[in-house]
Amino acid sequence: MNKYLSIFKISFQQEFVYRLNFIMWRVRNVLQIFLIFFLWDTIFSDPGRVVFGYDRAKILTYIFGLAIMKAIVTSSRTIDVAGEISDGKLSNYLLKPVSYFKYWFTRDIASKSLNLIFAVFEVNILYFILKPPFFFQTDPFLLVLFLVSLLGGVLLYFFLLFIFDMFAMWYPEQGWGPIFFLFIFVEFLGGGLFPIDILPAAIQRGLYLTPFPYLYFIPLQIYLGKLGILESLQAVLVGGVWIVVSGFTLKKLWQAGLLVYKSEGR
Amino acid sequence: MKSLLRYINIWWLMSKNSFVSVFYSKLSLTLFLIAKTLRFLFFFVFIFFLLKGTNSLAGYNLNQTVFFFLTFNLVDITAQFLYREVYRFRPQVISGGLDLTLTKPISPLFRSLMGGADVIDLITIPPLIYAIFYVGRMLNPSLLHATYYLLLIVNGLLIATAFHIAVLGLGIITLEIDHTIMIYRDVTNLGRFPVDIYKQPLQGILTFLVPVGIMITLPAKALMGLVSPIGVFSSFLVGVAAVFLSIQFWNFALTKYTSASS
Numbered sequence: 001m002n003k004y005l006s007i008f009k010i011s012f013q014q015e016f017v018y019r020l021n022f023i024m025w026r027v028r029n030v031l032q033i034f035l036i037f038f039l040w041d042t043i044f045s046d047p048g049r050v051v052f053g054y055d056r057a058k059i060l061t062y063i064f065g066l067a068i069m070k071a072i073v074t075s076s077r078t079i080d081v082a083g084e085i086s087d088g089k090l091s092n093y094l095l096k097p098v099s100y101f102k103y104w105f106t107r108d109i110a111s112k113s114l115n116l117i118f119a120v121f122e123v124n125i126l127y128f129i130l131k132p133p134f135f136f137q138t139d140p141f142l143l144v145l146f147l148v149s150l151l152g153g154v155l156l157y158f159f160l161l162f163i164f165d166m167f168a169m170w171y172p173e174q175g176w177g178p179i180f181f182l183f184i185f186v187e188f189l190g191g192g193l194f195p196i197d198i199l200p201a202a203i204q205r206g207l208y209l210t211p212f213p214y215l216y217f218i219p220l221q222i223y224l225g226k227l228g229i230l231e232s233l234q235a236v237l238v239g240g241v242w243i244v245v246s247g248f249t250l251k252k253l254w255q256a257g258l259l260v261y262k263s264e265g266r
Numbered sequence: 267m268k269s270l271l272r273y274i275n276i277w278w279l280m281s282k283n284s285f286v287s288v289f290y291s292k293l294s295l296t297l298f299l300i301a302k303t304l305r306f307l308f309f310f311v312f313i314f315f316l317l318k319g320t321n322s323l324a325g326y327n328l329n330q331t332v333f334f335f336l337t338f339n340l341v342d343i344t345a346q347f348l349y350r351e352v353y354r355f356r357p358q359v360i361s362g363g364l365d366l367t368l369t370k371p372i373s374p375l376f377r378s379l380m381g382g383a384d385v386i387d388l389i390t391i392p393p394l395i396y397a398i399f400y401v402g403r404m405l406n407p408s409l410l411h412a413t414y415y416l417l418l419i420v421n422g423l424l425i426a427t428a429f430h431i432a433v434l435g436l437g438i439i440t441l442e443i444d445h446t447i448m449i450y451r452d453v454t455n456l457g458r459f460p461v462d463i464y465k466q467p468l469q470g471i472l473t474f475l476v477p478v479g480i481m482i483t484l485p486a487k488a489l490m491g492l493v494s495p496i497g498v499f500s501s502f503l504v505g506v507a508a509v510f511l512s513i514q515f516w517n518f519a520l521t522k523y524t525s526a527s528s
Binding site for chain 2: 020021024025027028031032034035038039041042043051052171173174177178180181184188189193194198199200
């Protein structure tokens with residue numbers, strides 16, 4: 001446990017090595033919020049308007065919620081795994097008495113902690129600048145389910161990103177391509193740009209069969225009270241099934257990948 | 267004229283090399299092509315269903331909003347096709363590899379800006395132009411407005427060029443930033459929709475300070491007949507001034523290059 005605590009501390013400090021770089025990364029996040037905030041703000045310029053089942057307060061809470069969710073769910077260092085496989089650095093870890101998965105999960109938590117601190121700060125500043133109406137969930141059951149689905153999203157994203165990183169085991173030169181795919185799926189099918197319930201019901205039903213809505217969209221739906229307690233429980237359960245499936249897939253890919261890993265570049 | 271022909275030849279040679287290296291890895295080419303197409307289609311589907319539910323966005327109907335999005339893509343993808351080398355510039359400065367560019371008998375700015383055209387983006391441009399032609403025709407533009415559109419697209423590319431040159435200059439002055447080009451991308455992404463959706467002062471900033479509005483929104487508005495000849499002329503002034511200032515900035519940045527890592 002101590003060694004992972006040390007990894008956490010070192011990772012946290014590493015994030016500060018290129019401070020301006022990190023701040024620029026956060027600036028990028030704020031710019032992305034601007035696009036979707038003003039887009040929806042324009043659509044809901046009439047405060048009484050209800051579109052796609054959202055009123056102004058709920059949609060703007062969704063947007064601001066996304067900023068926090070992205071810091072928690074998709075802030076990750078695991079993206080570097082493909083590069084480590086490609087240039088053979090993975091071999092260093094295989095020789096050390098550490099779990100490669102726990103190592104990266106710990107680094108992820110360090111990255112998420114720092115990003116969350118900044119995201120909360122940014123959201124507060126944007127709140128005072130933009131003054132959006134907010135929806136506050138008061139039902140304790142829904143809040144608990146929201147937190148559970150949020151933690152599920154963190155675990156699911158870790159597994160998914162690792163699965164897409166595994167592509168580099170077979171194609172060391174092509175590590176970035178599959179990750180680019182994952183980012184697009186998460187952004188569009190996970191509700192990272194828009195709530196997916198603006199799409200026709202048939203498309204939504206198809207999307208719920210994929211893991212992506214369980215990253216951002218479902219947790220935010222639970223928070224906004226758009227799903228009842230039973231529906232929320234069901235959604236958390238399906239998300240849990242995806243965590244098990246993706247964890248199992250990752251384990252199998254890792255075992256198969258190590259058989260073909262050639263430590264090229266070392 | 268002779269110098270221009272020489273640079274066209276050099277560009278063609280460098281682009282051919284870049285294309286060959288991409289075609290060498292067909293898997294990579296296929297993956298990125300599919301991913302970029304998917305991203306475009308997903309966004310298009312989003313706009314389609316959004317406008318189906320709301321009927322209009324800041325006063326623009328579905329066809330007009332789609333046209334803004336297509337115009338954004340044309341400027342953005344063409345700039346990426348031409349200036350992909352900018353994305354690989356920072357490692358050159360850090361490793362000292364820029365020394366090799368500086369000692370060659372061609373403009374280092376030209377080499378750093380246009381040394382690696384992106385064939386993946388090039389492949390996506392023809393269908394995009396067809397889509398622009400198809401949707402643009404539905405807006406019933408006059409010949410004059412279509413001409414304004416083409417002129418302002420050229421101007422948009424001038425401004426995009428200025429941005430890329432400024433990013434190169436920043437890459438020399440401050441080694442710490444490797445997100446600069448991505449920040450440029452995020453800022454221009456604000457132009458996926460007409461800048462009319464943004465409130466002041468952001469709308470003013472996007473129109474005058476970081477002229478995303480002039481780069482992307484204005485050409486599309488010109489096709490819809492919403493821009494006067496004075497507007498077209500003033501936009502060109504902004505475009506030319508932006509390129510001039512960015513070249514000055516590049517020249518200044520070069521004086522700060524220390525070749526420290528080589």
